[in-house]
Amino acid sequence: MPRQPSATPRKQPKQERSQATVEAILSATTHILTENGYDQLTTNRVAEQAGVSIGSLYQYFPNKEALVFALAEHHANEMVQLAQYHLEGLSVGEASLQANRTIPEVLRQIVKAAVAAHAVNPKLHRVLHEQIPHREVMQRLDEAKMENLLRAFLAQRSDQLQPKNLELTVFVVERTVRALIHGAMIDRPELLKTGEFEQELIAMLSAYLVKK
Amino acid sequence: MPRQPSATPRKQPKQERSQATVEAILSATTHILTENGYDQLTTNRVAEQAGVSIGSLYQYFPNKEALVFALAEHHANEMVQLAQYHLEGLSVGEASLQANRTIPEVLRQIVKAAVAAHAVNPKLHRVLHEQIPHREVMQRLDEAKMENLLRAFLAQRSDQLQPKNLELTVFVVERTVRALIHGAMIDRPELLKTGEFEQELIAMLSAYLVKK
Amino acid sequence: MPRQPSATPRKQPKQERSQATVEAILSATTHILTENGYDQLTTNRVAEQAGVSIGSLYQYFPNKEALVFALAEHHANEMVQLAQYHLEGLSVGEASLQANRTIPEVLRQIVKAAVAAHAVNPKLHRVLHEQIPHREVMQRLDEAKMENLLRAFLAQRSDQLQPKNLELTVFVVERTVRALIHGAMIDRPELLKTGEFEQELIAMLSAYLVKK
Amino acid sequence: MPRQPSATPRKQPKQERSQATVEAILSATTHILTENGYDQLTTNRVAEQAGVSIGSLYQYFPNKEALVFALAEHHANEMVQLAQYHLEGLSVGEASLQANRTIPEVLRQIVKAAVAAHAVNPKLHRVLHEQIPHREVMQRLDEAKMENLLRAFLAQRSDQLQPKNLELTVFVVERTVRALIHGAMIDRPELLKTGEFEQELIAMLSAYLVKK
DNA sequence: AATGAATGAGGCTTCATTCAT
DNA sequence: AATGAATGAAGCCTCATTCAT
Structure with a gap:
């Protein structure tokens, strides 16, 4: 069994605002993945594309892998x-x-x-x-x-x-x-x-x- | 360039050594790939495992991709x-x-x-x-x-x-x-x-x- | 500000709660410090361990240094x-x-x-x-x-x-x-x-x- | 016993050139430490001060800790x-x-x-x-x-x-x-x-x- | 008074690749 | 032909701190 824990979402968004953040992040990930490919997918670029700070990204996804896994x-x-x-x-x-x-x-x-x-x-x-x-x-x-x-x-x-x-x-x-x-x-x-x-x-x- | 006279059936040392080097590199690549996986595959590690300098590796393969492609x-x-x-x-x-x-x-x-x-x-x-x-x-x-x-x-x-x-x-x-x-x-x-x-x-x- | 009349000996609720918050924060700091060491001591972790929001922590301590200093x-x-x-x-x-x-x-x-x-x-x-x-x-x-x-x-x-x-x-x-x-x-x-x-x-x- | 391995130098400099590199790195570390203090000591700054690339630093020291330990x-x-x-x-x-x-x-x-x-x-x-x-x-x-x-x-x-x-x-x-x-x-x-x-x-x- | 989502500078580190010897 | 020291762009991620609610 692979190291699941690290690929698991980090925390449950409790407020409405954060739900939007998570969605923006996932949308950005999809966009970069489909338009530019996996090797252009960097966490900083995802955050930027999502219009969100890199810190916010890491508040919901413990690492890059988790991001792709969620998607x-x-x-x-x-x-x-x-x-x-x-x-x-x-x-x-x-x-x-x-x-x-x-x-x-x-x-x-x-x-x-x-x-x-x-x-x-x-x-x-x-x-x-x-x-x-x-x-x-x-x-x-x-x-x-x-x-x-x-x-x-x-x-x-x-x-x-x-x-x-x-x-x-x-x-x-x-x-x-x-x-x-x-x-x-x-x-x-x-x-x-x-x-x-x-x-x-x-x-x-x-x-x-x-x-x- | 004239072909080697038949009196010298042995291959040119250069070619022979090169051949050995290339094989060592490919073997090392295979080994790392099967034992450790793609994300452990670094050109430096391949060279080390092959017992060859990183410079030599780049003499035969223009980049990492070529290495994997050849394999x-x-x-x-x-x-x-x-x-x-x-x-x-x-x-x-x-x-x-x-x-x-x-x-x-x-x-x-x-x-x-x-x-x-x-x-x-x-x-x-x-x-x-x-x-x-x-x-x-x-x-x-x-x-x-x-x-x-x-x-x-x-x-x-x-x-x-x-x-x-x-x-x-x-x-x-x-x-x-x-x-x-x-x-x-x-x-x-x-x-x-x-x-x-x-x-x-x-x-x-x-x-x-x-x-x- | 006049002192409380002697008829109300109990402390103001506000102060009491604050006191409890500060104590929880300091206890959490001590706990993390002794059990996990200084480099595991993050303000967010202290707040979490104390059962208090990070915002509250900063209400009582202007920065991390102050936290450790108080302790x-x-x-x-x-x-x-x-x-x-x-x-x-x-x-x-x-x-x-x-x-x-x-x-x-x-x-x-x-x-x-x-x-x-x-x-x-x-x-x-x-x-x-x-x-x-x-x-x-x-x-x-x-x-x-x-x-x-x-x-x-x-x-x-x-x-x-x-x-x-x-x-x-x-x-x-x-x-x-x-x-x-x-x-x-x-x-x-x-x-x-x-x-x-x-x-x-x-x-x-x-x-x-x-x-x- | 603490995780010694990670604090151990990474490779022995074999050429004369690299010996100078290591010395430059250690000198720079000493300089920053004594003039600016530990919390100004970043690996990038050490490399810069040593007039060496950050990559070279990591060729001889596996991490920041090892740098300080060597010193x-x-x-x-x-x-x-x-x-x-x-x-x-x-x-x-x-x-x-x-x-x-x-x-x-x-x-x-x-x-x-x-x-x-x-x-x-x-x-x-x-x-x-x-x-x-x-x-x-x-x-x-x-x-x-x-x-x-x-x-x-x-x-x-x-x-x-x-x-x-x-x-x-x-x-x-x-x-x-x-x-x-x-x-x-x-x-x-x-x-x-x-x-x-x-x-x-x-x-x-x-x-x-x-x-x- | 409290909450917790959001921030972002900046740290550490890797690794493909170059080039002087 | 071989060596290996050197490079440095760029990636991942942390964490003290702020501020709107």
Whole structure:
């Protein structure tokens, strides 16, 4: 486990004023990261861009790492929230709603959700994944929740599935969806213009999962 | 400049020594990177670890980035070489050799090759992918050759394939193979112990590619 | 401003609270100083430890130096008070009380008083003497009073003394007593367990002072 | 034991040039310390005053503390060297040379040596003792050697001594000599102008030590 | 009287790189 | 070709102090 403490926010803003300060700092961080890249990100520059003193920055973030971590966490949360919105009706408890939907239909929804999630702030997403050292910590941020959702879904349909090893299947599907959408977003954004790419991905997953 | 007379088969001392120096530097870089991580990698430390003066380091590498790039390139070359060894008989020209092999059989060979390639120096591979900023440059290193190989193979079998858009298919397959093997290597090394994971991957790709 | 009528003997709430605040601040300072050392002493940390806002701290102490000075003064006063308690009957005015006591007897009392004074808060005493920069100011705190007491005593007995230069003698005796007791307290606390060390000190001073 | 490593010089200068650099740095440190005091001592200012880049400073001293420590050590060594020069003929092995000298004569030599040692660089000595935090480390520098010398001498003459507990006597004498001379040097430099102060000190020690 | 958010000068230190020897 | 001393811009961060609320 990495030295979490140092990456943890320093104090909870109690007054309204400080909430604005924190937001200004995070906005400035995002701006510099997306416009100038990680190696232009200095705490002094963030403070300046935020219109805040460097001291204020350090009142809320113990160090530079914490700043980036907070941003990554916030970004991951936004992605997950949007994904969840797109996945409504897919949650385990509501069997009736999805009982009559085919696996490819559900996969379609999952892929749509993943695409939507990756569209939150692609520029930031890219920088976060390409330029930040020590991303081990952040890697996990979005991963876990997706896996849980997927595991629940696959477990429910296990009798209709070709693969037998649930954990392995979860890993394969989650990584495939994420890698392809992330890769397309970053390296071939034009692929996402038409629905063809998504169709192809859904086709592959369906062909793999559905028992013939 | 005339070539050395055949009576002096030994290489020029200069070149020999230089070669040793460069190798020492790259070894030291690898060592620090894998044992201590990218943020411990300083040019002075590399020189010290290599038993070479900092001045000598700069005689062979114009800057720190070049050092890491050379290492990444070297690593990528090793991966590709190993992959090629595993892919012998699959090259386009030798149609006869593979004509009678099924697509799943060929996919199996490709996956094996990718696994072998990723086993070259996993620790270094991980660091190179997780800790180096500006990985855009390196990303391309291994990618291109794999894609070419794959494109040639898929083109040859296009009549047996389900997907119609070749470029898209190449992208999907290449990314899937790489993401899953890389991800397993890094995050779930135990998955590679048994053949089950590879089987699953081959199953998915086959289900996707083969026309029913 | 008129004094409070006798019908309201209780102190003004304001003063009471202020007093408590000041005490909390000084306690916190002592605590941090003895437990963590001078370089961990920051005004913000003192305020936090005291359960008081940083603003309040600055209401009572104009700056950090004043904080430490107040503490040092307080400590010095406590030392002097305790010393005076042990020196009762030695004061100049009461000649009759001590007239029939030998010089070694009086020296014994002085040494006892000094030891008692140094036992007030040895941890704090040590920190105050070892870690505070600019101790010139504080140095004088305990010194002056001791010297006065000693000068009066020695002047009274000047006819029984070997040394002729009073000022010099005062200096020699005061420094010797203080240095040895302070040094023992700090570096050889075990020496103070038995009475041997004190005996030795008294023996030296007696041998020096008493005319043979 | 305090974190020695960090206070230890960083590398041995191998070339002549670097020796000069180190000396310039130490000179500058001394100068700032004596002329401006410890709280004006910043590493950047030292470098500037030394006519050296800040980088060079950090090539030889890992941190600010090490800088001061090196200076203190150097100063202590100079003091001890000078003291030893004044104590020639007093060393244990050369019994014949001192056999016929009285204890007061030897004490006189010791006191002279201590005075000479303290005269090395009084301004620096003062600052080192008054303004440097964490002086625990430095305290010991001069102390140990003096104690050894004294112990050897007193052991040799034990049959002529009044006090019986050798260790205690060593402590008492060493501290007394040091405290008085140091105190005089710092607070009453005029006392050292005439020989009276030294006489008095010798008188006290003689009266204490010599068996009657 | 109290609060605590905000300030910002300035300290320490690193490290890629140069260049005289 | 090699050495390693020297450079210095620039980064991170602390902390005494102020002041609006």
